[in-house]
Amino acid sequence: MSSSKSPDKAADPSSPTAIPPRERIVSSAADLFRKFGIRGIGVDAIAEAAQTNKMTLYRKFGSKDELLCATLRQVTQRAGAIWDELERDFAGDAAAQLKRWVEFQVDRLEQEPGGCDLANAAVELRDSDHPAHAVVQEFKNSQRNRLAAVCEAAGSSNPELLADTLSLLLEGARVSVQTSGPEGSSRRFRESCEATIAAFHRSRV
Amino acid sequence: MSSSKSPDKAADPSSPTAIPPRERIVSSAADLFRKFGIRGIGVDAIAEAAQTNKMTLYRKFGSKDELLCATLRQVTQRAGAIWDELERDFAGDAAAQLKRWVEFQVDRLEQEPGGCDLANAAVELRDSDHPAHAVVQEFKNSQRNRLAAVCEAAGSSNPELLADTLSLLLEGARVSVQTSGPEGSSRRFRESCEATIAAFHRSRV
DNA sequence: TCAGAACGTTACCGACCGGTCACACCCATG
DNA sequence: CATGGGTGTGACCGGTCGGTAACGTTCTGA
Incomplete structure (x- = not known):
């Protein structure tokens, strides 16, 4: 679980740039899938919760299914x-x-x-x-x-x-x-x- | 696609006192919910599987949720x-x-x-x-x-x-x-x- | 015979969905 | 400055969804 790459950026925890978009998306997706179910939440809402947008989400993950698998893999690791x-x-x-x-x-x-x-x-x-x-x-x-x-x-x-x-x-x-x-x-x-x-x-x- | 107009009305070889639509709907709904999940199947498909139509479904059950509850109650009885x-x-x-x-x-x-x-x-x-x-x-x-x-x-x-x-x-x-x-x-x-x-x-x- | 309930058919609505596109933007590196 | 990759924005697409309206049909029973 190596997370910090120690960039000399501002370590402001409230700043969205503290955590790279991909991790934010997976994290938000896991959260929303848990709350509303996989079919119960849309990719738009996931992207918004991750403080990003749908386009970035689809650039990191080719599809909602792929995103789901990524979140599940994260859960298994944890x-x-x-x-x-x-x-x-x-x-x-x-x-x-x-x-x-x-x-x-x-x-x-x-x-x-x-x-x-x-x-x-x-x-x-x-x-x-x-x-x-x-x-x-x-x-x-x-x-x-x-x-x-x-x-x-x-x-x-x-x-x-x-x-x-x-x-x-x-x-x-x-x-x-x-x-x-x-x-x-x-x-x-x-x-x-x-x-x-x-x-x-x-x-x- | 739609070759309707066929008068298959009285051509049903089953019993004259056929199963009433309500039961057919509940039965089909239970089947399809089981197969595809509640969110994974639409009321149109349920009505079609029950050999009826959406309008009749909505006259018997006010909503999909109500239909779901009815099917669950049937499951509990069984x-x-x-x-x-x-x-x-x-x-x-x-x-x-x-x-x-x-x-x-x-x-x-x-x-x-x-x-x-x-x-x-x-x-x-x-x-x-x-x-x-x-x-x-x-x-x-x-x-x-x-x-x-x-x-x-x-x-x-x-x-x-x-x-x-x-x-x-x-x-x-x-x-x-x-x-x-x-x-x-x-x-x-x-x-x-x-x-x-x-x-x-x-x-x- | 005729009223009326039950049922069928078609079309439609507004909302939302997953997914894509074109384009502007920011920012690091050269 | 130029360039190019990662990112943000909004519009858009085709499809599906739950639900409704209006009207036509069939069956029943008094």
């Missing part, structure tokens, strides 16, 4: 950073990593009531040929495998099944947030995760 | 019928009901790769003020409570937590179907459910 953080803060202690993973996701549930941008995009774009679907599928797969690795390192019986279960719980919680609000969902997710982890820790299921 | 079936086929045997519930949902995962229409609608309509949201929330709540009743009758330790966990697993599986395909998702859901039910049956979690 979300994927958790594993590095886990390894950094709890190196070697996989059980602690698993516990922290749950808490991290609980925080996300409470702070991001819009659910998972990737999953939401997949739901909204029913056409499975859409290029965004590949981004989503690859991400979900990698997240599950990373989780399975942690589960295995934590000495769980049947780490694959535990990872599957926790993945489903998370996926379910992130959509429940959108149907039933974040209040109960995060609590239920946490309690379900703790019970599940305990069960897989105790028995030979 | 999906809610499972509880009657469960009680009919396994009266008194709550453990068997729970097992059958899992298998029923597994079948749905495999046969309906589009996920849950209600949840999908909630995801697509980010505006939580939309009338459809109320329909979705009420349905999800009732489903969870019904499941909790079965869990309690099955003698589970902590039936509330078990119901929450199974609900999250189902919700997660029905979105995973859309991100990773139905092959692995249904199997993972079943195995996770079985392990979870077993854990709640065996211990005092």
